[in-house]
Amino acid sequence: MCHTGVVYARTLGRTTYTFQVSGRLWRNSLIMEDRETGTSWSQVTGRAIYGKHRGTQLERFEAIETSWQQWYAAHPDTTLLKKSEEVLGSHYQRYFDDPERLGLFRAQWLADRMPGKTLVYGANIGAHALAVTEGALDRTEIVQGELGGAPIVVSRGRDSGVRAFVTRVGTDEIKLSRDAESGEVRDVGGSIWDLGSGRCISGPRTGARLETVAITPVYWFAWSGFYPNTQVID
């Protein structure tokens, strides 16, 4: 409904949980229910909204949305979840294609800054949130901003997936730009960075690694509903 693919850890403390589809919607998005305690978890935020674990936050991992072709080219050793039957399209294509349909229920906090079905790349650190539009990524390629006081960079990788990193090594803030001739991403000290992995691959900072910030591709109506105070880079 909100176009959000998210990967979460299933372990809390020493216990591993399994999740099922609750059949419930909150803010037009999936509520997951763990089988062990029946706690309800928001799929968009990974936070337990009611039940035993209420208030607990699931750890999330970087996951990207791209096409099979681009994913396979960048990750030739990948495996794929086996299909038990042929699937030739999305059940939701008409919903995705209709700019007027914003979930099933009226969004309470739809910010009218852009059309509700605009796909944005959302990142959050706690309650601090940032949304980067496709337009900003197309125009700038390496989008640098701030999230909850941390400098961050948002860009597309070789597999065309959008990733974000905190651009800080120790106490140094790293300013990045793409070299027009070589296409390499460099910092002002001459180090070269790979924005697919966040690693410094050459130069004085070789071996340094930037902290990942998980990105959620998400419709604007949903993101602005969960994070009404989100910053926007468009």
Place this chain on the structure above:
Amino acid sequence: MRRAVKVAILLLLSAAVPVAAKRPEPEVVATIGGEDVYQLLPVGAIPAIDNPEFVSGADADQQMRPEEPVLGVVMGGEARAYSLWQLDAHEIVNDQIAGTAIAATW
């Protein structure tokens, strides 16, 4: 005049009723942060995948359309993709990658 307004309202209401009746009436089961939680389907009606199986990239390439959207994750040097067309019907995969228990959700 008043009567005319009443009639008009009645007409509007009766016109509205069949439209409203066609819509499903999801049950509000909770209100969180001022927003209602609706129960649309029974728990588990959309079946999560609990025992995922995998195919190699080469086999997958025979089944997948080039433009087919995927959710991709790399952990501990292992890369894995999930077709989003397939996840439409499941929404959650209870999985494990490189020894870490994860849920891929859509």
